[in-house]
Amino acid sequence: MIPVIVVGIYLVIIAVIGSVAYTRGKSNTEDFFLAGRSVGGLVFFLSIFATNMTAFAILGSSGQAYRQGIGIYGLMASSSGFVIPLTIFFIGTRLWALGKKFGHQTQVSFFRDRWECDSIGTVIFVLSVVMLVPYMIISIMGGGRVLADISGGHVAYWLGCLVVALVVTMNVFFGGMRGTVWVNVFQTILFLLFGAVALAVIRHALPGGFGDYISKIADNPKTSYLVTRERMSPQFFWSYTLIPLSSIMFPHMAMMCFAARKVTVFKRTVIFYPLAIMAIWLPCVFLGVLGTQLVPGLKNPDGVLLHLLTDHAPVWLAGILGAGIISAVMGSDTHQVLAVSTMFTKDVFAHYGGKERFGESGSVVFARVFIVFVTVVAYFVALNTPESIFELAVRFAFSGFAAMAPVMVAALFWKRSTKYGALASTLWVAACLAGTWWIQRISDGMIPTPGQPPTIIFPAFGHLFERTIANATCFGFLPVVPMVFGSVVLMIFVSLLTPAPGEATIKKYFP
Amino acid sequence: MKKFLLFLLIAVVYLLHQDFWNWRVSHPLVFGFLPIGLAYQAGYSILASIMMAILVRTAWPKHLENVEGGEPK
Numbered sequence: 001m002i003p004v005i006v007v008g009i010y011l012v013i014i015a016v017i018g019s020v021a022y023t024r025g026k027s028n029t030e031d032f033f034l035a036g037r038s039v040g041g042l043v044f045f046l047s048i049f050a051t052n053m054t055a056f057a058i059l060g061s062s063g064q065a066y067r068q069g070i071g072i073y074g075l076m077a078s079s080s081g082f083v084i085p086l087t088i089f090f091i092g093t094r095l096w097a098l099g100k101k102f103g104h105q106t107q108v109s110f111f112r113d114r115w116e117c118d119s120i121g122t123v124i125f126v127l128s129v130v131m132l133v134p135y136m137i138i139s140i141m142g143g144g145r146v147l148a149d150i151s152g153g154h155v156a157y158w159l160g161c162l163v164v165a166l167v168v169t170m171n172v173f174f175g176g177m178r179g180t181v182w183v184n185v186f187q188t189i190l191f192l193l194f195g196a197v198a199l200a201v202i203r204h205a206l207p208g209g210f211g212d213y214i215s216k217i218a219d220n221p222k223t224s225y226l227v228t229r230e231r232m233s234p235q236f237f238w239s240y241t242l243i244p245l246s247s248i249m250f251p252h253m254a255m256m257c258f259a260a261r262k263v264t265v266f267k268r269t270v271i272f273y274p275l276a277i278m279a280i281w282l283p284c285v286f287l288g289v290l291g292t293q294l295v296p297g298l299k300n301p302d303g304v305l306l307h308l309l310t311d312h313a314p315v316w317l318a319g320i321l322g323a324g325i326i327s328a329v330m331g332s333d334t335h336q337v338l339a340v341s342t343m344f345t346k347d348v349f350a351h352y353g354g355k356e357r358f359g360e361s362g363s364v365v366f367a368r369v370f371i372v373f374v375t376v377v378a379y380f381v382a383l384n385t386p387e388s389i390f391e392l393a394v395r396f397a398f399s400g401f402a403a404m405a406p407v408m409v410a411a412l413f414w415k416r417s418t419k420y421g422a423l424a425s426t427l428w429v430a431a432c433l434a435g436t437w438w439i440q441r442i443s444d445g446m447i448p449t450p451g452q453p454p455t456i457i458f459p460a461f462g463h464l465f466e467r468t469i470a471n472a473t474c475f476g477f478l479p480v481v482p483m484v485f486g487s488v489v490l491m492i493f494v495s496l497l498t499p500a501p502g503e504a505t506i507k508k509y510f511p
Numbered sequence: 512m513k514k515f516l517l518f519l520l521i522a523v524v525y526l527l528h529q530d531f532w533n534w535r536v537s538h539p540l541v542f543g544f545l546p547i548g549l550a551y552q553a554g555y556s557i558l559a560s561i562m563m564a565i566l567v568r569t570a571w572p573k574h575l576e577n578v579e580g581g582e583p584k
Contacts, residue, residue, distance in 0.1 A: 082562075089567075097578045209543070237529070
């Protein structure tokens, strides 16, 4: 029960910080949604990192390493450490400047203005919300599951989800972006320390050290794939380098960029970002592989770290580390809830007349009501829908947002890009997501057994569509590859075939 | 020339991520316990950080530092 008490204390601290932020807030949307564009220095770095990291960085990474081995680090962590800071450097800084100059608070507001078109913004809004909401729901599910696991079953899953949803709602409802980023500072420090502390504690409990276990894994032909990438195809590995393009296109990441106090705060963020990813992922992946020896035969490998900590760490420390995991869940979830609320308030409510009728403070009231509404709905959906559906939806969302990155790049750097090019790319992404979902569903009965080659889905098309254990692929590449390249091609060709934006707009965005 | 060199730097660092030569080997164990494939990718994370430091130093969008605020939308 001690871990539950420690996590309980942590949750109270979070709620208090959010409430204190409430007293500092003003009744306008820029303050509520973007903390008055005042997030600076270390707070900005820790917050944007918390926005991007979910429980997957701790539990999912170790679970995947338990199943697939060390390749997971290169597949997801080091590729993200390369791509995400680059996108923040090239795209995030420009978004910040345009937000500051023209008052944009969401990506949709920027797209509408940049391409002189309401409808393109609305189409992108719908696609973004469809891709973001499952992510928000699965965060609540993840929080509930972690609380249930940490407590050894004393806290029921429904209660865990309820506690996470309540704390997140309170935090965002009262504090808005300010409460969220203040809480993020505390949360990110906790989960950044998680990996190193867990590694040290488990190392201390193993008298022979790690080397013996890793050598044993490497020397056994049945387990040697865990310390190499022999079961990972190079196409699959390369495909994954496109996935982190999604990061900057997630609405909550873009909003964090808008919230920066000045552009120079991006400097340290982009330099330290790869190291922060390493600080979390490297110990978790390593411990996941080690877990195959220390706790073999797990039915749910995502729980491997919790098993290792329960077996090797003092209970109070297990509680603090559990709070670190919950931090990762809630850090991103609060930003997702805030982003969905911001988008509905700014891109729908205010855009279609709400601001004129109810003013700035009315918009903030709408946002707060919406926050309660969306988390209540998310909570009940989380309780009544299988997690596998949302896991799949979230995987697709990463591909979808990655394939929207060319639209953002064109908007920022290519004068000649047009709303029709953006519309063509967006519709392509939506069609690909629907198509991939369908192919994934119809190929569920063709999943190959571990170690076997992929199954051909439509023999008439040869290797065009294949099914691996987890994914439908296109010539062995993940769907994100044709999605991103199709999006680039459509953006270019359709833009060149359609009239350029007006001169006033070009001058406004490319002075 | 500077732009070209920076583009080249990004391209080379990107290519270094695809370490096909480590695909099927686990040894040597770096520090006695880290499989070489994992140690390489950890080193790659440090390289990515160094690359970003170079970009910040040499290609920072200084013109954005003077952007003035406008009306909220």
